[in-house]
Amino acid sequence: MKKILSLFLVLCMSFSLFACAGEKVETTQVNEDSVLEETEKQIIGVDLEILKEQDNSMINTYTLMAVEETAPFVDANGTSITDVEINTVGADALINWMLSEGKDLAGEYGYDEYNEYLFYILDNAPTGSSDIPMATDETRNIRMSTTTSVNDSGLLGYLLPIFESKYGYEVEVYSAGTGKSIANAKAGNADLILVHAKSQEEKFVEDGFARKVGDFGSERLSYMYNFFVLCGPSADPANVRSAGSVLDAFKSIADGGYLFISRGDGSGTHTKELSLWPAELGITTEPATFENYDWYVSSNAGMGACLLQASERGGYILSDKATFLTFIANDGKIN
Numbered sequence: 562m563k564k565i566l567s568l569f570l571v572l573c574m575s576f577s578l579f580a581c582a583g584e585k586v587e588t589t590q591v592n593e594d595s596v597l598e599e600t601e602k603q604i605i606g607v608d609l610e611i612l613k614e615q616d617n618s619m620i621n622t623y624t625l626m627a628v629e630e631t632a633p634f635v636d637a638n639g640t641s642i643t644d645v646e647i648n649t650v651g652a653d654a655l656i657n658w659m660l661s662e663g664k665d666l667a668g669e670y671g672y673d674e675y676n677e678y679l680f681y682i683l684d685n686a687p688t689g690s691s692d693i694p695m696a697t698d699e700t701r702n703i704r705m706s707t708t709t710s711v712n713d714s715g716l717l718g719y720l721l722p723i724f725e726s727k728y729g730y731e732v733e734v735y736s737a738g739t740g741k742s743i744a745n746a747k748a749g750n751a752d753l754i755l756v757h758a759k760s761q762e763e764k765f766v767e768d769g770f771a772r773k774v775g776d777f778g779s780e781r782l783s784y785m786y787n788f789f790v791l792c793g794p795s796a797d798p799a800n801v802r803s804a805g806s807v808l809d810a811f812k813s814i815a816d817g818g819y820l821f822i823s824r825g826d827g828s829g830t831h832t833k834e835l836s837l838w839p840a841e842l843g844i845t846t847e848p849a850t851f852e853n854y855d856w857y858v859s860s861n862a863g864m865g866a867c868l869l870q871a872s873e874r875g876g877y878i879l880s881d882k883a884t885f886l887t888f889i890a891n892d893g894k895i896n
Contacts, residue, residue, distance in 0.1 A: 606892065609794065609889070611885065614790040614882065618836075620788060621786055624755070626765065627774045628752055629647075632747070636748050645749030651702070651730055654703075657693050660688055660689035666720055683786060694728075701731055703731070704750060706755075708756050713736075713865045714886075739829040740831075741827065746765070747770055757829035758828070789882070793878070799817050811838050815838060819876075821876055830879060830881060
């Protein structure tokens with residue numbers, strides 16, 4: 562392969578010199594090895610495929626919640642924070658829009674480009690029916706704390722400009738794993754959240770940080786879903802493709818000690834991943850539980866960055882399908 566590429570480069574450089582004969586040409590020293598390495602990368606491309614999907618254990622549900630303005634806000638050290646201002650009017654406007662006009666747009670997103678839907682609307686999804694007020698100087702700026710999957714997939718980049726253009730609001734997005742996004746809201750830095758980890762959402766409500774919006778009957782407004790997918794190299798050394806279920810697939814990865822890239826960031830994806838390993842492994846969020854597993858890499862990074870790492874290192878990874886399809890369509894580039 563390297564000899565063929567070297568010959569190709571020599572021919573290209575010879576042709577260039579011939580074409581420029583009679584002209585004064587400024588030459589630059591080229592590092593042949595670096596050129597070959599870059600060319601090989603372009604030829605090989607991203608070697609990461611969906612190997613297991615649409616298992617009943619892989620449903621990934623997204624939930625909207627408004628932040629309670631009188632919540633017991635605390636910083637990362639648990640110290641109480643006062644004088645927090647929450648834009649309840651703006652949060653209500655965005656939530657009602659996302660559960661009415663925005664809901665239909667979210668359900669259609671990605672089909673024209675990927676020939677399949679990236680998100681699906683739940684059959685029992687709540688529907689916004691309240692009038693959406695135009696922004697004022699006091700309500701214009703809305704802070705949304707959300708998970709990387711709805712951001713890296715391009716969904717928010719598609720939806721929010723439509724909302725902003727029609728109603729005059731400006732939405733500031735904080736994107737991280739669900740755990741960090743919820744912590745951001747608990748510190749008073751968000752007016753609403755959009756996340757996907759049921760146990761963490763319920764704790765957010767239980768601790769007094771969420772409120773009901775309008776006539777909606779619950780603080781947790783779960784309205785769309787997609788699927789987590791187990792991805793890995795095309796060679797699939799752990800034989801994930803032939804595994805009977807996603808649980809069998811995770812056991813096969815562990816039994817063979819095949820490289821696995823974990824989000825490791827307390828996100829919804831990380832929470833789901835932890836539930837799929839065999840219980841006897843004892844893998845939790847605590848580093849001590851996997852320190853002896855040299856095949857398990859805890860990255861503490863977003864979905865896009867972890868997909869890139871899995872592709873470069875030939876590892877397995879759990880991802881939401883929307884972000885994976887966007888990653889592949891962009892040739893491994895991160896939004």
